Amino acid sequence: MHIRAYADAGLDTLRLAHASQGFDYQFPDLCDPIFVSKLVLEDDARRVVMASLARLTCELYLLLDRDAEKISAAGNPRERYTRLLALRRAGDQDLLARGLDDAHEWLPPLIARRLGRRLTALGWFRDDASTPYCFRLRANQGNSPPHTEVRRHTQLIFCRARPNWNASQIYCPVVQFHSETFLQPSK
Secondary structure: OOEEOHHHHHHHHHHHHHHHHHOOOOOOOOOOEEEEOOOOOOOOOOOOOEEEEEEEOOOOOOOOOHHHHOOOOOHHHHHHHHHHHHHHHHHHHHHHOOOOOOOEEEOHHHHHHHHHHHHHHHOOOOOOOOOOOOOOOOOOOOOOOEEEEEEOOOOOOOOOOOOOOOOOOOOOOOOOEEEEEEEEEOO
């Protein structure tokens, strides 16, 4: 087994693998610089059998001073909403200028219903078609979770969390490799 950087010569192999999976998302534009990591795994015969593609996306945070709401400077609800819209428009333009294609918000349950309705009215959508997972890279440096062996298979796999993303922001448990066997985090 050999892991290496993706090369354009392997594009057809990845397209075939993507098609064989039958997932409902288009094959990504791998020339897009927003893809910051493109790795392939080859078997002993040097055939690409798996790929990991990582595309930048962003998570938005809205910080609001709740103490300011108690004073008149915060404005009434309509004024605060107008400010939110202005901030969101400026944020959208800033993200586009930085080359990002999409943004995501994970709403705390306390505000999800109310803010979710407002986001929907602004063109956002709740995407429950797939289940997102997150792997905290910095928090897990040097930590090795318990593993169980999973035998090598030959179908190329793209991990995806949401079908509207261009393959593959990888928010799934990362498969770690060792010798001839894949070691996958145990459940």
